[in-house]
Amino acid sequence: ININRLMDWIENDSARVGGLDRGGICRLALTDEDKTIRDLFIQWMEDIHLKVRVDDFGNMYGRLEGTDPEAAPVVIGSHLDTQPEGGRYDGILGVLSGLEVLYTLRENNITPTRSIELICFTNEEGARFAPPILGAGGLANVFSKDFVYSRTDKDGKSFIDELKRIDYQGKEENRIQHMHSFIELHIEQGPVLEQKGLDIGVVTGIQGMNWLEVTVKGEADHAGPTPMNMRKDPMMASAAMMTEVRSMVVNHDDEATVTVGQFGLQPGSINCVPGEVTFTVDIRHSSDTQRESLVEQAKKIIKTIADQQHVTCEIHPIWETPSSHFSKHLTDQLSEAANQLGYSYQEMISGAGHDAKYINEMAPTAMIFVPSANGKSHCQEEFTDKSFIEKGANVLLNTVQQLTEN
Amino acid sequence: ININRLMDWIENDSARVGGLDRGGICRLALTDEDKTIRDLFIQWMEDIHLKVRVDDFGNMYGRLEGTDPEAAPVVIGSHLDTQPEGGRYDGILGVLSGLEVLYTLRENNITPTRSIELICFTNEEGARFAPPILGAGGLANVFSKDFVYSRTDKDGKSFIDELKRIDYQGKEENRIQHMHSFIELHIEQGPVLEQKGLDIGVVTGIQGMNWLEVTVKGEADHAGPTPMNMRKDPMMASAAMMTEVRSMVVNHDDEATVTVGQFGLQPGSINCVPGEVTFTVDIRHSSDTQRESLVEQAKKIIKTIADQQHVTCEIHPIWETPSSHFSKHLTDQLSEAANQLGYSYQEMISGAGHDAKYINEMAPTAMIFVPSANGKSHCQEEFTDKSFIEKGANVLLNTVQQLTEN
Ligand SMILES: NC(=O)NCCC(=O)O
Numbered sequence: 036i037n038i039n040r041l042m043d044w045i046e047n048d049s050a051r052v053g054g055l056d057r058g059g060i061c062r063l064a065l066t067d068e069d070k071t072i073r074d075l076f077i078q079w080m081e082d083i084h085l086k087v088r089v090d091d092f093g094n095m096y097g098r099l100e101g102t103d104p105e106a107a108p109v110v111i112g113s114h115l116d117t118q119p120e121g122g123r124y125d126g127i128l129g130v131l132s133g134l135e136v137l138y139t140l141r142e143n144n145i146t147p148t149r150s151i152e153l154i155c156f157t158n159e160e161g162a163r164f165a166p167p168i169l170g171a172g173g174l175a176n177v178f179s180k181d182f183v184y185s186r187t188d189k190d191g192k193s194f195i196d197e198l199k200r201i202d203y204q205g206k207e208e209n210r211i212q213h214m215h216s217f218i219e220l221h222i223e224q225g226p227v228l229e230q231k232g233l234d235i236g237v238v239t240g241i242q243g244m245n246w247l248e249v250t251v252k253g254e255a256d257h258a259g260p261t262p263m264n265m266r267k268d269p270m271m272a273s274a275a276m277m278t279e280v281r282s283m284v285v286n287h288d289d290e291a292t293v294t295v296g297q298f299g300l301q302p303g304s305i306n307c308v309p310g311e312v313t314f315t316v317d318i319r320h321s322s323d324t325q326r327e328s329l330v331e332q333a334k335k336i337i338k339t340i341a342d343q344q345h346v347t348c349e350i351h352p353i354w355e356t357p358s359s360h361f362s363k364h365l366t367d368q369l370s371e372a373a374n375q376l377g378y379s380y381q382e383m384i385s386g387a388g389h390d391a392k393y394i395n396e397m398a399p400t401a402m403i404f405v406p407s408a409n410g411k412s413h414c415q416e417e418f419t420d421k422s423f424i425e426k427g428a429n430v431l432l433n434t435v436q437q438l439t440e441n
Numbered sequence: 442i443n444i445n446r447l448m449d450w451i452e453n454d455s456a457r458v459g460g461l462d463r464g465g466i467c468r469l470a471l472t473d474e475d476k477t478i479r480d481l482f483i484q485w486m487e488d489i490h491l492k493v494r495v496d497d498f499g500n501m502y503g504r505l506e507g508t509d510p511e512a513a514p515v516v517i518g519s520h521l522d523t524q525p526e527g528g529r530y531d532g533i534l535g536v537l538s539g540l541e542v543l544y545t546l547r548e549n550n551i552t553p554t555r556s557i558e559l560i561c562f563t564n565e566e567g568a569r570f571a572p573p574i575l576g577a578g579g580l581a582n583v584f585s586k587d588f589v590y591s592r593t594d595k596d597g598k599s600f601i602d603e604l605k606r607i608d609y610q611g612k613e614e615n616r617i618q619h620m621h622s623f624i625e626l627h628i629e630q631g632p633v634l635e636q637k638g639l640d641i642g643v644v645t646g647i648q649g650m651n652w653l654e655v656t657v658k659g660e661a662d663h664a665g666p667t668p669m670n671m672r673k674d675p676m677m678a679s680a681a682m683m684t685e686v687r688s689m690v691v692n693h694d695d696e697a698t699v700t701v702g703q704f705g706l707q708p709g710s711i712n713c714v715p716g717e718v719t720f721t722v723d724i725r726h727s728s729d730t731q732r733e734s735l736v737e738q739a740k741k742i743i744k745t746i747a748d749q750q751h752v753t754c755e756i757h758p759i760w761e762t763p764s765s766h767f768s769k770h771l772t773d774q775l776s777e778a779a780n781q782l783g784y785s786y787q788e789m790i791s792g793a794g795h796d797a798k799y800i801n802e803m804a805p806t807a808m809i810f811v812p813s814a815n816g817k818s819h820c821q822e823e824f825t826d827k828s829f830i831e832k833g834a835n836v837l838l839n840t841v842q843q844l845t846e847n
Pocket residue numbers: 125159160161167386387388389663664665712
């Protein structure tokens with residue numbers, strides 16, 4: 036592959052669309068910035084004469100026709116949307132490396148036996164429309180079309196209205212039906228590869244995760260003359276809930292995680308005891324039974340504290356997905372490719388959800404990880420060195436060539 | 442006094458300007474709603490031929506000229522601004538009862554010896570522009586004109602721009618210079634009078650209070666693949682800070698209070714460990730030394746937890762005011778009036794700040810409290826029974842008549 040061309044797309048073209056002050060990107064799904072990068076991406080696919088189409092979820096496809104057009108295609112890809120303060124690589128790497136693989140084949144006049152399809156999925160991050168992985172989940176029938184279309188952002192705008200607004204609602208018949216296999220290249224987003232000094236992660240599965248929304252209601256009151264023992268203070272109750280859930284999770288094992296990423300209170304005045312608080316809880320563990328038990332314990336802690344502090348609480352599930360297990364055949368193939376190319380690698384589990392999570396329900400699937408500097412992502416500091424990107428893209432190219440001929 | 446006329450102003454005219462769904466009012470200082478109630482209030486003052494003027498802080502005055510116009514006037518009043526979800530009585534009661542007192546004198550053709558001035562002060566609540574009591578504090582030279590004018594709301598709009606926008610920037614020469622005395626009638630906003638079955642609180646002073654803004658910075662990261670022990674999570678650190686500060690305050694004594702009324706985090710995505718959190722802390726105690734010690738202990742707790750959880754914190758003071766002690770001469774006079782009228786009463790300290798706090802720096806000052814149902818205020822449920830309002834207004838009328846003749 037041509038690493039300079041690939042880096043130019045990543046560091047220059049893509050990083051400019053929604054670029055932030057410290058090098059990151061804000062390109063939420065179905066915004067104007069998303070439209071801009073989609074238009075560019077389609078142009079790039081057309082430059083190498085891929086057959087381009089868009090499905091009813093806004094998933095974009097570019098097809099390089101094989102010599103056996105009836106054979107199920109090998110599929111690669113990821114997403115171009117980002118977090119509100121996201122990095123340059125999360126998702127983008129998989130889409131643009133896929134494009135680079137196809138460029139390389141075109142330049143070398145290689146026509147594979149099986150066709151190759153490159154897909155950019157809609158709203159993987161879940162940062163604008165929850166839950167995440169909506170485009171891939173819709174395609175894989177994990178989510179119904181009505182469910183996907185009716186998701187709303189924090190301003191109440193719906194997925195379908197925004198999809199139409201940016202003019203990316205394609206036809207249902209454009210959805211891909213059959214895949215031979217799906218391979219997604221992605222940054223690790225965690226510290227393991229860097230800490231072990233490895234080039235490549237061969238991803239054998241994705242851990243399960245739960246998203247909860249907790250609403251705590253008390254009674255708004257004056258910050259001064261209201262004695263502490265007469266208060267029904269949802270802010271102080273929520274702080275105690277978070278503190279106890281965190282210590283339960285930290286004491287469980289080194290693997291369990293809990294995150295409160297969104298938080299709001301009403302009425303929001305310095306000298307008012309708040310009347311209502313809402314916050315989200317993200318809980319993950321590679322073992323489904325342990326994750327389920329962590330979620331149950333968290334709910335119990337939250338309810339107990341609500342009772343103790345004379346507030347009420349409602350716990351609403353936003354997203355739940357069990358762990359995914361990828362194709363052994365494909366992960367073996369990825370290990371073989373890394374081995375052949377002389378790269379160091381190990382098998383690992385992903386801590387983050389990916390489009391591959393739901394595509395795994397449709398077809399044999401696996402993922403390639405490259406190291407994240409300091410393990411960081413979902414922040415502007417997200418970084419992966421060019422040398423690892425080159426290695427990851429080479430593993431992708433090598434594997435795709437193997438798969439198209441078998 | 443005419444209780445029905447007074448209740449009509451409170452329950453109908455005023456409650457409609459910024460009226461909310463559950464009977465409360467949102468009438469933040471220097472908004473369009475504030476302008477509407479100001480225009481109405483000026484009309485009501487002109488209806489009884491008061492001499493109306495506005496000073497450079499937007500404080501509004503109505504003067505009933507006495508037979509001895511050279512004698513320092515007796516001053517009454519309070520504020521018409523509210524919390525974002527405030528009640529119908531907080532502040533409003535003192536302004537409209539003052540108006541009713543003057544109406545009653547006019548109707549009975551009584552011209553007092555000393556003049557009487559009724560004042561409505563600007564931005565008492567501090568809910569839009571912090572700190573609170575800005576108009577009265579400016580008048581009393583507690584705050585400089587530059588300081589008051591440069592306060593901004595959460596959208597960055599300044600006090601002076603908003604004051605000009607609603608056309609209520611009067612002249613500096615309109616500020617009141619000399620007062621014989623200042624009396625403010627207000628709802629208690631706490632539970633004491635109701636619990637003791639009393640009609641009237643004779644307020645001998647106001648407790649001190651501190652407002653702090655705490656900014657906690659960590660590192661934004663992914664909610665999934667980032668192990669708990671690698672995180673620098675300002676949300677979890679803030680939750681621990683609040684929990685520990687609360688328990689320190691609750692264990693101190695029954696009087697100390699702490700409130701977190703505003704809270705925000707960045708970037709605010711469900712699957713992001715936040716990078717930055719900001720929250721406010723309101724700490725109060727009737728003893729200044731104990732309050733200062735509570736604030737020092739809170740700062741120490743916040744800094745210790747920041748160190749433990751590998752985040753940084755900045756603690757910025759927004760407001761600090763020591764306890765105020767009102768005129769014994771005036772509180773004795775209030776007790777005598779309540780006694781003469783056959784109302785039950787007791788002396789008490791105010792847990793909330795009031796315009797009287799800063800006017801006390803200019804002239805002998807005291808306050809009259811009437812009971813708050815369930816001690817509640819700064820919420821839509823705030824309520825004071827008509828019978829108590831009538832008693833409070835009668836104490837005000839009686840006292841003003843005593844003061845104007847002495
Ligand atoms: N890769 C990624 O950040 N996906 C978002 C879904 C998740 O929260 O894991």
